[in-house]
Amino acid sequence: MDTSVAVRGSGITKTFGDVVALDHVDVSIARGQIHGLVGPNGAGKTTLLGLLLGLAVADQGTLEIFGAPVGRTLAAPDGVSGFVDGPGLYPTLTAKQNLAALVALRHRDAPSTGVDEALHEVGLTEVADDKVRGFSLGMRQRLGLAAALLTKPRLLVLDEPANGLDPAGKKHVHGVLNRLVAGGATVILSSHRMDDLEALCSEVTILSTGRVVFSGPLHKLSDENRELDYRLRVSNAADARTVADGMPGIHIVEGSDAVARADAEAIVVRGKVAAMDELVARIVRADIALRELAPVVSPLEAAFLALTEQTDGEASVPASGQSAGRSPDQHSDAAVKPSAGQSADPIPGQPTDTAVKPSTDQPQEAAR
Ligand SMILES: Nc1ncnc2c1ncn2[C@@H]1O[C@H](COP(=O)(O)OP(=O)(O)OP(=O)(O)O)[C@@H](O)[C@H]1O
Numbered sequence: 001m002d003t004s005v006a007v008r009g010s011g012i013t014k015t016f017g018d019v020v021a022l023d024h025v026d027v028s029i030a031r032g033q034i035h036g037l038v039g040p041n042g043a044g045k046t047t048l049l050g051l052l053l054g055l056a057v058a059d060q061g062t063l064e065i066f067g068a069p070v071g072r073t074l075a076a077p078d079g080v081s082g083f084v085d086g087p088g089l090y091p092t093l094t095a096k097q098n099l100a101a102l103v104a105l106r107h108r109d110a111p112s113t114g115v116d117e118a119l120h121e122v123g124l125t126e127v128a129d130d131k132v133r134g135f136s137l138g139m140r141q142r143l144g145l146a147a148a149l150l151t152k153p154r155l156l157v158l159d160e161p162a163n164g165l166d167p168a169g170k171k172h173v174h175g176v177l178n179r180l181v182a183g184g185a186t187v188i189l190s191s192h193r194m195d196d197l198e199a200l201c202s203e204v205t206i207l208s209t210g211r212v213v214f215s216g217p218l219h220k221l222s223d224e225n226r227e228l229d230y231r232l233r234v235s236n237a238a239d240a241r242t243v244a245d246g247m248p249g250i251h252i253v254e255g256s257d258a259v260a261r262a263d264a265e266a267i268v269v270r271g272k273v274a275a276m277d278e279l280v281a282r283i284v285r286a287d288i289a290l291r292e293l294a295p296v297v298s299p300l301e302a303a304f305l306a307l308t309e310q311t312d313g314e315a316s317v318p319a320s321g322q323s324a325g326r327s328p329d330q331h332s333d334a335a336v337k338p339s340a341g342q343s344a345d346p347i348p349g350q351p352t353d354t355a356v357k358p359s360t361d362q363p364q365e366a367a368r
Contacts, residue, residue, distance in 0.1 A: 003067070006031040006155055006186040007052065012061035014047050021047040023210035024061070029188060029203070031066075034181055036197040037190040038300075039207035040308050045159070045190040048207070049084050052077070052157045052188065065155060082157030087144020091133040095124055095143050098132055102147055118146040123172045137164025145173060149180075156180060158189040162196050174200055194301040204300065208308040221303040229253055229296040230276060233266045235289035241267055243282050249275030268296060 007029040014022040022044045029035045037045045050056045051063060054076040063070040065077045089098050099115040119128050122142040127135070132143065141164055148156055156177075162170050177187050177200060191197050197204060198218065206214040214221070234240040244250050244267065253268040269279065276293075283290055297305070 004031055005029065006066060007188065008062075008064045009048075009051075010062050012048070012051065012058045012063060014044075014051065014056065014058050020210050022051075022058070025207075025210070025212055027205055027212060027215060029186065029205075031186050032181060032184055033202045034177055034187040034189065034200045036201035036204040037188060037207065038192070038194070038197060038204055038304060039190075040209075042209070043207040043308070044210045045207055046084050049082070049157050049159050049188065049190060052155070053080060053082055053084065055084065077155075079154035080157060081148040081151045081153040081155075082159075083144050083148065084157075084159035086137075086159075086163070087140060087147060089132045089135075089140060089143060089147075092131060094129050094131055095119060095135070095146075096128040098143060099147060099150060103150060106151075114150050114152075118149045121149060121176055122146040123169075138166060138169045141165060142169065142173065145176065149176075154185055156185060156187045156189075158187065160190055160192065162191060162193055170196070194298055194304065198298055198300050206304060206307055213307040214303065218300060222299040226302065226306075227270050227272050228299075228302055229268055229270050231266055231268050231292070231294055231296050232283075232290060233292035234283065235265065235291065237265045237267050239286060240283055240288050243286050243288070244269050244279055247275070247279060247282070250279050265291075 005028055007027065009025055009027040012022050012025040012027075013020065025044070025048065027048075037048065039045050047056070051058055051070070052065065054070065054073075057072050065080060068078065070077050090101065093101065096115055096119065099118060103113055103115060116125070116128075119125050122145050124139065124142055124146065127139065132140065135143065141161055145158070145161060148158070161173060161177075165173060174196075177189075181187055189200075201218060203217050204214070204221075205212055232240060241252060244252055249271050251270045253270050269276075271279065280290060280293065295302070
């Protein structure tokens with residue numbers, strides 16, 4: 001058994017009717033890291049997370065968590081907790097009562113074990129006695145995280161945990177996840193926020209229409225040979241433009257939104273890393289101050305867009321659908337595969353021992 005691997009999936013296929021949600025997915029997720037799952041709407045992220053939480057069972061393929069095969073029954077695998085589609089909570093109970101109810105289901109003798117600590121960890125101590133009915137989306141997300149933490153998971157699985165979080169809440173949750181991982185746990189989360197993923201994750205898996213189109217370390221997405229748009233804020237945009245104009249490998253991007261959003265002292269140029277290095281050197285030699293230099297879209301976002309390029313509606317093609325990704329030879333040495341297929345249903349509202357389904361106002365038998 002490879003002890004460095006938390007999750008290993010091979011040939012995982014999950015269909016819902018004629019829709020292929022996961023199409024022969026191979027994935028290997030290292031222990032002790034935060035691993036990001038990213039992909040367009042309908043790519044299969046929630047379906048995959050649901051399999052990890054025991055909310056659904058794959059039609060084909062094998063899935064192992066910490067070396068143990070995931071069974072064919074709907075039950076959360078040992079040491080795994082989290083939620084998909086938002087945490088299920090009892091709106092008429094307080095935050096504290098929600099957590100106590102979950103603990104009571106497991107430890108009838110000590111129903112409050114760990115509740116205060118979990119609320120403190122997610123920053124909800126002050127509203128511990130408030131009814132969840134009045135909670136904002138962000139507060140519910142944090143309470144769902146607290147519910148998952150109660151089980152002291154070795155693998156925490158979260159579907160878009162940053163939904164509804166304000167910047168302070170997001171920072172707090174990032175801190176919780178980083179502490180968890182520092183303590184040896186593994187976190188797998190999905191997000192549409194590339195900045196969150198870049199801030200948190202060492203590795204990502206990009207899904208497109210049910211297939212893995214990239215899986216590996218984030219740095220492998222920074223392809224120096226790919227042209228990117230960069231925004232430069234300088235002390236004199238007109239002079240910087242003159243320097244860039246006609247330089248080999250550099251193209252000035254006119255009418256870019258990124259310029260409009262910035263200020264009069266910004267230009268946007270397109271080029272590869274080597275050409276950008278030369279441009280920066282020339283700008284400095286021309287006594288122009290370079291105040292900011294950043295890609296208009298991050299390497300992760302650029303790779304995401306390139307790898308999941310699709311036309312409207314393509315994300316919902318049935319089992320016989322077309323490939324939506326680029327071919328492997330268009331990418332670097334990370335695990336890149338062609339994409340295709342399409343997806344289907346995470347199990348309908350099946351709360352399990354640790355995982356919770358939809359956060360409607362209907363009480364779920366929640367995050368135990
Ligand atoms: N219970 C279900 N019944 C039928 N189809 C389903 C079911 N759950 C998911 N699907 C379909 O499977 C595909 C993958 O859905 P999934 O929710 O896994 O995607 P996702 O990547 O999480 O999308 P999003 O980013 O929009 O949350 C979609 O086409 C979806 O319509």
